[in-house]
Amino acid sequence: MIRLLVRLAVPAVIAVVVLGAAPAYGQLTATQRISPALERELGDGSPVYSVSVELPFQPEYYHIHRLQEIGTVAGVQGHGVRVLQLSADQVREIASFYWVERVDVLA
Numbered sequence: 001m002i003r004l005l006v007r008l009a010v011p012a013v014i015a016v017v018v019l020g021a022a023p024a025y026g027q028l029t030a031t032q033r034i035s036p037a038l039e040r041e042l043g044d045g046s047p048v049y050s051v052s053v054e055l056p057f058q059p060e061y062y063h064i065h066r067l068q069e070i071g072t073v074a075g076v077q078g079h080g081v082r083v084l085q086l087s088a089d090q091v092r093e094i095a096s097f098y099w100v101e102r103v104d105v106l107a
Contacts, residue, residue: 023098030096035104042088049091050074050084050106055099063099070094082106 034042038051053067059081067073067083070090074082083094084106095103 023096027096029098030092033095033100033102034091035102038091038103038105041105042091047087049086049088050082051086051091051094052104052106053081053083053094053100054102054104055079055081056101066097067094 031039038049041049055063056079058079059076064073064076064081067081070093071083071086074084076082079101086094091103094100
C-alpha cells in the first residue's frame with residue numbers, strides 16, 4: 001500500500017515542481033529584467049508607461065497575445081515588442097514572465 005502511494009505521489013510532486021519552476025524563476029528575477037532607466041520612471045508615479053519588451057527569440061503568437069492581454073501592443077520588430085498604456089504593476093507583471101529578457105523605456 002505504501003509503495004503504491006509512493007509510486008503515485010513521486011510523479012505528482014515532480015510534475016508540480018517542474019510546472020512551477022519557470023513561473024517561480026520569473027518572479028524571483030523580475031527586477032533584474034527592468035532597465036535602470038525604466039526603474040527610475042516607475043518610481044516617479046506616472047499613471048501610464050510605454051515599454052519595449054525584449055525576448056531572447058522571435059516573439060510568436062502566444063507571447064504577443066499574452067502581452068496584448070496586459071497592454072496595447074504597438075508592434076513587433078526583431079526580438080522586441082512595443083507595449084503601450086501600462087501601469088507600473090503591469091510593467092512588473094511583464095518583467096516576471098520567464099521568457100522576457102529585458103523591459104526598457106520605449107524610445
